[in-house]
Amino acid sequence: MNFEKICEAAKYILSKTHIIPKIAIVLGSGLGDFAEGLKEKVEIPYKDIPNFPVSTVTGHFGKFIFGKVG
Numbered sequence: 001m002n003f004e005k006i007c008e009a010a011k012y013i014l015s016k017t018h019i020i021p022k023i024a025i026v027l028g029s030g031l032g033d034f035a036e037g038l039k040e041k042v043e044i045p046y047k048d049i050p051n052f053p054v055s056t057v058t059g060h061f062g063k064f065i066f067g068k069v070g
Helices: 003-016 032-037
Strands: 039-045 063-068
Touching: 003 039
Parallel strands: none
Antiparallel strands: 039 063
16 A cells, blocks of 8 residues: 555544544454443444455454543
8 A cells, every 4th residue: 555545544534533542452352342431432434444454354343443441
């Protein structure tokens, strides 16, 4: 993927949320319920993000979830 395509994806993500994360948590299998407790939650499906790969794994939610903990 070239720089322009990465910038297009980032611009789209930034247009959907005001949250700029300080920390990212990558949730593995069975840990998706953690996201249910987030405050100010914003969900962005991978399929909506320009130039972003879509997960083909069965059961994968296929989305970024931004929010606040604590």
